[in-house]
Amino acid sequence: MSPVRPQIRIRRPGRLLAEAAALVIALVVAFPLYWMVLSAFKPAGEIQSKEARPWTLSPSLDSFRRVFRQEEFGGYFVNSLIVACTVVVASALIAFLAATAVTRFRFTFRTTLLIMFLVAQMVPIEALTIPLFFLMRDLGQLNTLGSLILPHIAFSLPFAIWMLRGFVKAVPEALEEAAYIDGASRARFLWQILFPLVLPGLVATSVFSFISTWNDFLFAKSFIISDTSQSTLPMALLVFFKPDENDWGGIMAGSTVMTVPVLVFFVLVQRRLVSGLGGAVKD
Amino acid sequence: MAYKSAAAEPAVVPAGTTARPPATKPRTSGRPPRRRGTWTPWLYLAPALVVLAALLVYPIYQLGLISFLEYTQAQVSGGEPTTFQGLGNYRALFADGQFWQVLLATLLFAAACVVSTLAVGCALAVLLTRVRALPRLALMLAALGAWATPAITGSTVWVFLFDPDYGPVNRLLGLGDFSWTYGRFSAFALVLFEVVWCSFPFVMVTVYAGIKAIPGEVLEAASLDGASQWRIWRSVTAPMLRPILVVVTIQSVIWDFKVFTQIYVMTNGGGIAGQNLVLNVYAYQKAFASSQYSLGSAIGVVMLVILLAVTLVYLRLLRRQGEEI
Numbered sequence: 001m002s003p004v005r006p007q008i009r010i011r012r013p014g015r016l017l018a019e020a021a022a023l024v025i026a027l028v029v030a031f032p033l034y035w036m037v038l039s040a041f042k043p044a045g046e047i048q049s050k051e052a053r054p055w056t057l058s059p060s061l062d063s064f065r066r067v068f069r070q071e072e073f074g075g076y077f078v079n080s081l082i083v084a085c086t087v088v089v090a091s092a093l094i095a096f097l098a099a100t101a102v103t104r105f106r107f108t109f110r111t112t113l114l115i116m117f118l119v120a121q122m123v124p125i126e127a128l129t130i131p132l133f134f135l136m137r138d139l140g141q142l143n144t145l146g147s148l149i150l151p152h153i154a155f156s157l158p159f160a161i162w163m164l165r166g167f168v169k170a171v172p173e174a175l176e177e178a179a180y181i182d183g184a185s186r187a188r189f190l191w192q193i194l195f196p197l198v199l200p201g202l203v204a205t206s207v208f209s210f211i212s213t214w215n216d217f218l219f220a221k222s223f224i225i226s227d228t229s230q231s232t233l234p235m236a237l238l239v240f241f242k243p244d245e246n247d248w249g250g251i252m253a254g255s256t257v258m259t260v261p262v263l264v265f266f267v268l269v270q271r272r273l274v275s276g277l278g279g280a281v282k283d
Numbered sequence: 284m285a286y287k288s289a290a291a292e293p294a295v296v297p298a299g300t301t302a303r304p305p306a307t308k309p310r311t312s313g314r315p316p317r318r319r320g321t322w323t324p325w326l327y328l329a330p331a332l333v334v335l336a337a338l339l340v341y342p343i344y345q346l347g348l349i350s351f352l353e354y355t356q357a358q359v360s361g362g363e364p365t366t367f368q369g370l371g372n373y374r375a376l377f378a379d380g381q382f383w384q385v386l387l388a389t390l391l392f393a394a395a396c397v398v399s400t401l402a403v404g405c406a407l408a409v410l411l412t413r414v415r416a417l418p419r420l421a422l423m424l425a426a427l428g429a430w431a432t433p434a435i436t437g438s439t440v441w442v443f444l445f446d447p448d449y450g451p452v453n454r455l456l457g458l459g460d461f462s463w464t465y466g467r468f469s470a471f472a473l474v475l476f477e478v479v480w481c482s483f484p485f486v487m488v489t490v491y492a493g494i495k496a497i498p499g500e501v502l503e504a505a506s507l508d509g510a511s512q513w514r515i516w517r518s519v520t521a522p523m524l525r526p527i528l529v530v531v532t533i534q535s536v537i538w539d540f541k542v543f544t545q546i547y548v549m550t551n552g553g554g555i556a557g558q559n560l561v562l563n564v565y566a567y568q569k570a571f572a573s574s575q576y577s578l579g580s581a582i583g584v585v586m587l588v589i590l591l592a593v594t595l596v597y598l599r600l601l602r603r604q605g606e607e608i
Contacts, residue, residue: 015414018413018418019414019415021410022414022419023418023421025407025410026421031444032429032444033440035440036440047449050449097328097331098328100327101323101324101327105327110324113328120335124541124583124587126566126567127582128339128343128583129571130579130580130583131341131344131346132338134345134349135338135341153334153338154334154337154338157334157335161331211431211433215434215435215544217435217544217548218543218544222567234433234544237436237439252439255440258433258436259431262432266428266430266431
């Protein structure tokens with residue numbers, strides 16, 4: 001851990017108070033997730049009691065069973081994974097090439113392009129649902145995973161390029177020259193030297209494209225209208241909202257299944273994410 | 284040096300963009316002046332530009348176009364010809380009292396979200412610098428958990444936490460069977476809690492990284508010169524953090540202005556009688572629920588214009604800070 005900074009010259013009681021506050025806040029922040037997992041494991045009777053106890057004496061897998069017995073759920077999960085992984089890989093590769101172009105070459109319109117990538121990040125994806133609906137219809141992509149994959153690649157690209165720029169820039173130019181002097185081709189330098197070096201940056205950008213794609217609710221709702229076998233997890237969750245009585249056990253179990261992959265991904269790349277963010281911000 | 288013909292360039296690249304040899308850049312000097320050098324960057328950019336042109340630029344053009352047409356179910360199914368309306372859709376939109384109400388609600392709601400997120404995020408970032416490793420790790424992990432939670436599951440969990448019958452919050456606060464989603468303000472407040480919960484971590488982590496990046500000697504010198512904690516924060520830390528604060532503020536504005544999933548899921552499509560609509564849920568309802576695609580598009584254009592204005596402010600701030608693009 002980093003050494004204590006000079007500005008933290010507080011007397012002990014002050015620090016203990018700060019630490020107590022930090023722990024309490026951590027508990028409050030973590031509580032919704034705890035409640036989600038807890039409720040997913042509660043038997044139906046306990047969920048419907050007015051007690052709302054923060055523990056359960058008889059954990060049960062009933063809610064999970066109900067969720068997975070609902071035929072499409074497993075398929076939805078696989079669909080979500082396919083969409084998110086395709087978007088992550090495709091946008092990482094495309095953004096890597098583009099980031100290399102704008103950092104290691106000087107050409108006309110370079111600055112213009114960079115500003116356009118910045119502006120593109122601000123475009124509200126929600127506002128484009130209507131034209132994208134018609135575009136996907138014309139491309140014959142409605143009710144296919146393609147209608148979710150294609151727009152999300154486009155929407156993750158500008159941010160990924162912008163973020164990767166710092167990582168590509170950080171690779172010393174001398175390395176590139178040395179590679180060429182040793183007779184490496186451009187492609188060889190690109191994929192065998194530069195690519196592994198910026199991999200940490202790609203991990204950080206992947207987190208963002210994974211999350212925004214995995215989260216997508218609007219496109220799944222708008223573009224997958226008749227063939228529900230092509231739908232994704234958020235839509236599966238909605239099945240458990242019922243007009244008369246919501247199936248909270250099912251909703252919480254479904255939410256848990258949907259959240260865990262992202263949590264695992266986050267924990268795995270946590271360090272790189274934080275350093276990646278630092279790098280992108282300082283850049 | 285022979286220049287490539289424009290014909291072999293990707294279609295989205297304006298002609299004539301290759302007319303500068305790479306020799307202006309010293310790093311290419313060690314390489315043979317192959318003519319590939321001129322168009323290599325465009326080759327690398329081609330996939331990105333094709334994807335962005337097809338799925339971002341073209342839809343934006345289409346959005347604008349549809350907003351000037353009459354485009355309802357009849358035109359979509361080909362039953363009736365599409366007619367040009369000029370500014371008709373916008374006139375109809377601006378004459379509708381509900382639009383102004385939704386616009387105002389969107390701006391106020393986004394502002395409340397941004398202010399709360401920044402306040403919580405910055406306060407906790409400062410708190411993180413004042414505690415030892417263990418409490419810091421606990422808070423970091425909890426925040427990462429909230430950050431990673433998909434918007435839709437965050438929404439379902441928060442609705443459940445505040446459920447009048449089965450949620451723990453009402454019991455804890457002794458609110459009985461008070462329904463949060465029934466009233467306009469309580470429903471917006473509930474969504475605000477969820478939005479702050481899932482978006483403060485980005486602010487906290489980024490600002491914390493920024494504070495850690497300030498060299499310790501600077502702060503030490505200030506405190507040796509007898510500056511108070513507040514004075515150090517105001518005169519040393521805050522100015523050095525400004526670039527980061529600009530980034531997180533603008534990101535929050537953009538993000539909170541576009542909240543869709545939370546409103547849609549937590550208030551069941553915009554609240555009772557549409558009392559919790561924000562612009563993009565409103566656009567969605569107009570387009571997909573009542574098949575008024577042109578009105579929905581006009582609302583989309585309004586959103587686009589507002590966000591572009593924010594972007595211009597952002598660019599100006601970046602420029603003023605001397606950011607080299």
